[in-house]
């Protein structure tokens with residue numbers, strides 16, 4: 001039987017407001033432990049929460065970017081569960097009346113737009129951070145003791161819940177990349193996974209291909225990079241298919257994915273009690289954003305990544321457009337092309353060489369980059385790479401690099417090409433036997449021999465002519 005994955009995502013986004021959700025403590029990463037706390041976020045009796053206006057506005061802004069309906073009456077509730085990192089014994093979270101519902105993420109693909117439903121996006125406060133010391137895995141099992149840093153407690157979080165519309169691990173990754181870029185461009189979060197500002201859980205089930213049933217799902221937690229998420233989902237899909245095919249039944253469980261070993265380990269179900277005894281938070285008024293505010297925010301929405309991918313695709317191709325937009329590189333690309341660079345060449349140089357050299361994108365002068373892109377085959381490769389690496393320096397000029405010409409004279413290059421071919425008879429035979437991918441090997445050897453000074457296009461033509469390709 002053929003199987004298809006059914007995947008939904010729950011994405012937590014830490015908003016980069018100046019202060020916390022319900023108090024005036026600063027929000028910040030890396031401050032000394034327990035230095036950013038107060039009676040409100042430590043849950044002292046009698047301390048009263050006050051809503052962060054900017055967090056509400058940003059949640060609405062995100063909801064609008066996701067095409068959601070914005071509630072004119074949302075509520076905060078108390079979600080009860082006992083845990084040391086939750087001093088009040090409950091988390092304040094929007095529950096049955098969230099701020100944003102019924103939206104979507106549009107993923108441009110070669111077969112048209114894939115529309116992934118957004119069930120809801122709601123606002124809540126983050127728990128404090130617990131660090132388990134002494135165990136092998138960094139989890140509570142096997143740890144000697146645990147420490148709690150309350151700085152994170154009370155930080156505003158938006159939780160985005162997608163519909164189970166995602167059909168593969170790769171699609172999940174692409175949806176997340178697009179969503180992350182949207183969030184970054186809205187300016188509401190840095191969305192850095194390694195700092196925990198973007199956290200993703202995946203709900204995974206499988207079903208016979210083509211059917212519309214929904215089988216028992218499991219939840220994957222603690223995945224802190226897009227690649228880990230894709231690998232974790234793949235591993236879980238394979239595990240579930242094996243369970244069904246051996247006549248077993250998938251159980252509703254929560255797993256941690258260990259990226260180092262590729263292993264899935266179930267969590268103790270004790271942590272997963274479903275009865276949170278929600279009730280409306282009596283210390284907060286309802287969230288009722290005025291229509292004029294919602295309309296102002298709607299008018300402030302920038303052109304979103306999915307739309308830009310389609311617009312740029314028309315001038316390039318889908319893959320390159322996607323890489324440029326989700327990497328936040330498309331503005332530089334457009335400006336570089338506007339001042340005269342070839343579109344495909346500029347896209348390749350920006351996405352590979354410029355990003356690979358770790359250049360700060362915002363510091364690049366498009367006109368200088370355009371000149372380098374256009375001269376890339378006329379100057380030595382090593383010179384080109386060196387120029388790209390310095391592209392972000394203040395006042396960078398391409399001129400001194402453009403003055404160094406690559407060796408394009410066939411008469412000068414021919415003896416070197418001959419020597420390389422003579423030194424590699426095995427590869428020559430394989431190339432003549434049809435392994436044309438070896439062309440790059442020969443060109444690479446000549447480039448090495450000339451210390452990057454040869455014009456690779458001329459070398460490539462020479463090799464082909466000599467080997468009769």
Ligand SMILES: [Zn+2]
Pocket residue numbers: 020023024025036037038039040041042154
């Ligand atoms: Zn506080």
